[in-house]
Amino acid sequence: MARVAVLGTGIMGAPMALNLAKAGHEVTVWNRSADKAERLADHGLAVASTAKGAVEGADALVSMLSDGPVSEELLLGGGVIAAVPSGAVVMVMSSIPVNTARRLSEAARAGGRTAVDAPVSGGEKGAIEGTLAIMAGGGEADFAAAKPYLEAMGRATHVGPDGAGQLAKLANQLIVANTIATVSEALLLAERGGADPAAVREALLGGFADSTILRQHGLRMLSGDFVPGGPAKYQLKDIRTALASAAEAKLELPVSEMVCELFTSMIEHGGGDTDHSGVIEEIRRRNGLPQSTLTD
Numbered sequence: 185m186a187r188v189a190v191l192g193t194g195i196m197g198a199p200m201a202l203n204l205a206k207a208g209h210e211v212t213v214w215n216r217s218a219d220k221a222e223r224l225a226d227h228g229l230a231v232a233s234t235a236k237g238a239v240e241g242a243d244a245l246v247s248m249l250s251d252g253p254v255s256e257e258l259l260l261g262g263g264v265i266a267a268v269p270s271g272a273v274v275m276v277m278s279s280i281p282v283n284t285a286r287r288l289s290e291a292a293r294a295g296g297r298t299a300v301d302a303p304v305s306g307g308e309k310g311a312i313e314g315t316l317a318i319m320a321g322g323g324e325a326d327f328a329a330a331k332p333y334l335e336a337m338g339r340a341t342h343v344g345p346d347g348a349g350q351l352a353k354l355a356n357q358l359i360v361a362n363t364i365a366t367v368s369e370a371l372l373l374a375e376r377g378g379a380d381p382a383a384v385r386e387a388l389l390g391g392f393a394d395s396t397i398l399r400q401h402g403l404r405m406l407s408g409d410f411v412p413g414g415p416a417k418y419q420l421k422d423i424r425t426a427l428a429s430a431a432e433a434k435l436e437l438p439v440s441e442m443v444c445e446l447f448t449s450m451i452e453h454g455g456g457d458t459d460h461s462g463v464i465e466e467i468r469r470r471n472g473l474p475q476s477t478l479t480d
Contacts, residue, residue, distance in 0.1 A: 185210055186243040188333065191235055191264070192278070193221045195412065196304065197248035199311040200277075200337045204246070205229055206314075207336035214238040236267045244273040244333050251421060252280035259288055270296035273329045277318075279303045279357070279422050282347040282429055289322060289346045298322075298329040301346065303353035304338065305360070308413040309400070314338060319356070321349035354429055357422035358440050361460070363397040365443050368464035371405055372471070382406050401461035408476035410462035417456035420447040 186209050190201040193215040201224060205211045212230040214237070215221035221231045232238035235258055239245055245268050249255045255278055259265045265288065268274060274292035276285060276299070285301035292299035300322035310316040316338030320327050327342040334340035343352045370393075374384040385402045388394060404410060423444045430437050450456075450466035458465075465475050 186333070187212070187241055188244045188246060189214070189232075189238040189242040189268075190246045190248065191215070191238060191258070192248035192250065193224060194248070194250070195308050195415075196311045197246075198224060199308070200246065200248065200304075200316075201229060202227055203311075203314040204333065204336050209244075209333070209336070212238045212242070235262060235264045239264060239268045239272075242268060242272055244330075245275065246333070247274075247276045247278060249278050250418075251278065252284040252425075255280050255288065256284055260291055265291050265297075266295060268292070268295070268297055272297050273326075273333065274299040275302050275330050275333060276300070277302045277304055279353050279418070279425070280350060281425050282350045282354075285321065285350045286347045289326075298326045299346075300326050300330045300334075301349040302330065302334060302340065303349055305353065305356045306338065307400075310338060317341075317356075319343050319349045319352035321345060321347050321351070351429070354422065354426040357419065358426050358437070360397065361419055361423050361443050361447065362439055363395055364401055364461055364463055365446055365467075367395075367398050367402055368405060368461075368467050371402065372464065372467060372473075376473075401459075404459060404461040405464045410458040410465070412457060412459045414460050415457055416447060416450055416460045416462060419460040420444070420451055420456075423447060 188204050188209045188211050190213045193213050201211050201213050212232050213221045213224050214232045214235050225231050274297050276288050289299040300320045302318050302320040304316040304318050306316040314337055318334050318338045318340040320340055320342050321344055331340055371381045374381045450463050455462050
């Protein structure tokens with residue numbers, strides 16, 4: 185049994201911490217909003233009052249902080265990585281910029297630790313069920329050290345050196361965002377053209393248009409269930425990060441640029457804290473349609 189510190193116990197981090205505990209690890213959690221961490225005490229997890237306190241004596245650190253700036257501020261500026269014992273495994277699993285991930289891994293190794301950037305995909309459902317797709321960047325030895333912990337939370341794949349995990353996640357997020365937008369348009373076209381959108385979705389399952397987005401988020405769109413599993417504001421953050429990486433690589437990504445504008449408008453109209461599948465409501469707004477008429 186290892187001692188694992190989990191920083192960030194929101195929608196994703198809390199179930200990930202619980203799955204680490206179920207795997208037999210001794211888990212200590214910390215969150216900026218203390219109440220989110222304290223809820224886990226009822227499940228037998230230890231709750232630390234500070235991030236540094238959480239990592240004291242830890243064999244491994246899982247960071248699920250909200251974004252790159254917060255990660256750098258706490259892990260580097262706040263001295264949290266420096267407080268992680270030498271020989272421990274540092275796993276930064278938030279979706280953050282590639283260069284930020286590389287800096288964090290470099291800082292971790294400077295103190296004799298191993299490190300991977302290992303962002304995840306699968307949403308709240310995957311986090312709860314322990315079936316997350318985990319994309320890990322780092323050296324072979326780093327991945328080998330992290331793998332036993334990562335496998336308690338999902339299916340881990342080593343995709344390359346430092347930063348490669350974040351590149352894989354950015355690719356994932358572009359596919360997710362662009363597909364959500366396309367499924368939204370397709371269901372609206374079916375509805376406004378006079379077809380039964382629920383039946384159209386059913387008919388498409390198993391064909392070339394099938395996807396996890398069509399299966400899971402298509403149902404959300406049909407029912408008007410936009411309680412966040414993946415908040416739209418985080419989806420937009422990831423699209424913008426991906427476009428910034430594309431610009432550094434001198435790439436133009438025209439479809440993703442249009443989808444970025446769509447999500448930007450969605451958030452400007454108050455949809456930032458709803459599920460990213462709620463982008464269908466933004467398309468409705470642009471067409472002068474009532475919200476969630478698919479449920480009528």
